[in-house]
Amino acid sequence: MRIVIVSNRLPVSITKDKKNNNKFQKSAGGLVTSIGAYTEKMTELSYAWVGWPGINTTTKSEQEEITSSLETIHCYPVFLTEKEMDKFYLGFCNRTIWPLFHYFPTIASFEKEHYDIYKSVNLKFAKALNNIIDPKEDIVWVHDYHLMLLPDLIRQNFSDVPIGFFLHIPFPAYEVFQLLPSKWRIEILEGLLGADLIGFHTHEYTDNFLRATLRFLGLENHFGVINNKGRLTKVGTHPISIDYLKFNKTANSISVALKAGEIKNQFNNKKILFSVDRLDYTKGIINRLLGFEYFLDQYPDWRERITLIIVVVPSRTGVYHYQQMKKQIDETIGRINGKLSTVEWNPIVYKFGSLDFEDLAAFYSASDIMLVTPLRDGMNLVAKEYVASRVNKDGMLILSEMAGSAKELLEALIINPNSIEEIGEAIKTALDMPKDKEAQIIESMQNRISNHNVFRWVSDYLNELNKITLSQKQLESQ
Ligand code: G6P
16 A cells, blocks of 8 residues: 655755755645654555645756656655746635634635636646556545645546545634635535545534535535535544654753753753744734733743743745734834843844754753744644653643644643733743642643654544545445
């Protein structure tokens, strides 16, 4: 058996270095982190990963060169033109679906041309897959909101191949999904129903989807199974996870311990609050900064004794709301630091860029408190990574109730990210927490994540996919 993973973005993105040579860089985001952790260690199954290589269409010879170098790492590129990048990726994916599914309907745009190109790019992926899928050997696993029409397009060409779909972002409540024009929302639901198994992170997203299929397509479900004209689709909750041991072991390594020590020294053993996200208006970065400011205003004794280290990874820089968010973050940090800094202390230390894996692990290790405050987030793996990295079972996680991971990490200090006061008070609670209580909380969350790690997520998902394809065969043989 081989798994054909399909996602908009490949696990590596190609960029140009100063001499205009192609440079391979690990892609950012939860999808690549989790599936990539699995493919790195894949032993029983082989795999192919199909997706966009992160670079606009180049010359034919350059495309061939990229294709052959990617093949050595099981990757098959689907090249997008500049127009497709603009209307599909920056347009329908990131100006319509992303804001809408994250409950930002007022900034969602609804442009017919964007949707038309979304359809044609999904078709382009389906055509590329015609040359890759071997229906006798393969399982196809499509990922995320960029490719919601693809399962049905694949099904039209391969009637028997097992197809899974997983949505890495929230599936919104019926009333929000309803904001999509009726033709689009029906086509999206029908597109998804080409899959044998559709997975979501939480029961809420699963329920929202089942309600949408009932209300817009008139399809009932029986224990999560929808029978659409003789074709079965199981809809289920499969919360994604991380490679727990990788984070735990790295945090325990000598090199990371040394780096973490250096970070602590650099900040004169002050308490360290840490946060790291892709730059996104869904991540609640401004409220986090204001929450920290509130804390320093309310508890001035803590000034000069605590630092917030905030890492923001550049993302979707071609979308206006992302550019605006960057500006707002820069200004807010400038204002707070301007107001509170002393000769020896800056309350906020800010890096706009990415961290390599060891550095990330060192920051997780060095931090006393992790702040994860999204306004809405499908899962949020950073929260799980921090917990896995706490080898001494100390530290504390402040986690937004709007993140999918809050459904699992119930022991964390759960806050509403719209309340600056709740964020600020949670920082105080975390600082005052007795060590034995910290240990109890971290240990309990670690047990859960180490059991439900990314490998368990994949195997549970594939078992479920296998079960539903067997039920389909039984139904057809009746
Ligand atoms: C989220 C999405 C992924 C996406 C990632 C990075 O995690 O669920 O599908 O790849 O963000 O975003 P980008 O637009 O750079 O691919």
